[in-house]
Amino acid sequence: MVFAAKKADVPNFGKKLVSVNGQEILLINLKGEIYACENECPHQGSPLVAGVVKDGPTLSCPRHGYKFNLKTGACLDFPEYTLKVYPVRLEGDDILVELG
Ligand code: FES
Numbered sequence: 001m002v003f004a005a006k007k008a009d010v011p012n013f014g015k016k017l018v019s020v021n022g023q024e025i026l027l028i029n030l031k032g033e034i035y036a037c038e039n040e041c042p043h044q045g046s047p048l049v050a051g052v053v054k055d056g057p058t059l060s061c062p063r064h065g066y067k068f069n070l071k072t073g074a075c076l077d078f079p080e081y082t083l084k085v086y087p088v089r090l091e092g093d094d095i096l097v098e099l100g
Pocket residue numbers: 041042043044045046061062063064065066
């Protein structure tokens with residue numbers, strides 16, 4: 001696992017785009033739970049940093065509104081699309097991600 005950011009840098013219901021080992025990773029804080037995923041929508045590549053986060057937990061793409069489950073990456077609207085999600089671990093205030 002590699003360090004991605006400090007938890008304090010990702011506000012509740014907020015997002016933070018970081019670069020980890022040259023890869024863009026989108027971090028999301030939903031009520032203290034941290035999720036990590038790719039920033040590029042698997043549909044047509046829209047940046048998901050502008051997406052809407054809701055309980056579920058889901059992230060909706062700002063372009064066509066496809067919703068993705070932040071735990072599994074599954075698209076709730078069109079199952080042929082899958083968002084790449086990364087395992088997250090918290091160590092104190094450090095957010096670590098597994099890039100695989
Ligand atoms: S580009 Fe994301 S839903 Fe179409």
